[in-house]
Amino acid sequence: MKKFLMVLFLAGLLPAAIAAAESEASFSGSGRAILGISPDTKEITVIALTADDSAIQVEGCTVTELPSGEVTKLTATGNTIILKGAITELDCSDNRLTSLDVQGLSALDKLYCYNNRLTSLDMHGLTALRELSCSFNQLVSLNVQDSAGLEKLFCAENQLTAFDMRGLTVLQELNCSDNRLTSLDAHDSTFLRFLLCKSNQLTSLNVQGLTALVYLNCRSNRLTSLNVQGLTSLRALSCSENRLTALNIQETPALQKLSCYGNQLKVKALIRIFNSLRGTDLKKENAGEVLVQSEMDNSHEGNITDFSSSAELKTAFEAAKAKNWIFYKRDTNGNDKKI
Structure with missing residues (x-):
């Protein structure tokens, strides 16, 4: 079992012994994490794991040891808490931390530090x-x-x-x-x-x-073009609320869900999209879905919304529905309704 490196304060310690100890620490992945504590949150919750389940040493806290793999509340005595050991996983999320230094944790495999400062x-x-x-x-x-x-x-x-x-x-x-x-x-x-x-x-x-x-979700950006050609595994694409004037989905054979409202897709662009929707492998209970228009103010809808405005567009729309695709529009309340 690997042991945490202990700092020895023995008079006369040989330089070679120090070097050997440092080498052992490097080999074991031992290191430290420094957590910056917010003035208004002295108590934090952390989970830390070590490869051999050995305890983690703690400084700047009311306790001096943290069990491996256990959810533990730590109360800081100052502005920082230091965790020392061969830590492989660390979760210090939801603690309002102001800083986090994990450079010394060379064996760290997973780090969760979301929802802090x-x-x-x-x-x-x-x-x-x-x-x-x-x-x-x-x-x-x-x-x-x-x-x-x-x-x-x-x-x-x-x-x-x-x-x-x-x-x-x-x-x-x-x-x-x-x-x-x-x-x-x-x-x-x-x-x-x-x-x-x-x-x-x-x-x-x-x-x-x-x-x-x-799965690709690039909704609510400023894209004027999007190349998804050759994405043969793509099943769901959300590219709504951009500035697209065209969208080529001919080489996306696995596509089953498409959201493209809030763009600038006019008659020819929609005809091409509708004609590219594949129906061969879509079973009745697993129909394809297209969210193609929105009535919400913040969607800035620029797509054509009247599919009967062009005979060719109407034909392409009906043909896509016959291939088991269901079309939706989002109403002013944010609910999706069939077209």
Whole structure:
């Protein structure tokens, strides 16, 4: 069983012994996390796990030890609480933390620090990290380049203006919604299955080559174009409330749910969409669904709403319904009703 490194205050300790102890600490992944405590919240709740279930040492608190894997309330005696040990998982969410330093936790596999007051989060050296949830903070930047093994990343509801996804080649789930991003390039993340980037300021979104992508939500952005060609696994696409004048879904054979209201899709664009909807594999009990228009004021509907305004459009609409697609519009109360 690995042991936490004990700082020895023995007179005459040889430098070689110190070096050996430091080497052992590095090998075991031992390190520390420093939690900045809000003046109005001295009591926090944390969960921390170690690889061997050994206890975590605590400083700046009324207790000196934290059991591995147990939900524990800690009462701070000052402005910081320090956790020491070979921590592999840490959950310090919902604590109003003002800062968090986890650079020393080289063995950290999962970090949950959502719903705090963090303005920065330094991820350097966290090479073992696979899951990060830091949503609902005040982060203005986030650098995860050292964490190339990330599989799940949730950083929604922050103040991010840019996010670099290069090198995140094994990422499977990303939620970066409700930030201030103007562009997002996800093409390196070829294992990505779920991408939520709604309610940003995106004018550019690159999802090319993401053949594993099942769900894409880029609603409420500023996109004038969206290329989803070749997304052969895509089942659900929400691109409503953008500035799209066209949408090519011909190479999305798995698509079953489409939300595209609040754009600038006119007659020719809708004809192309309706004609591209596939019905071959759609069983009656699993009909396809299209939310194509909205009557709500904040949706700024620019799509054509009268499908009988063109004979060709009416024919394409009826043909799509015959292929077992159900069309909806959102009324002024936010309820979806069949067209």
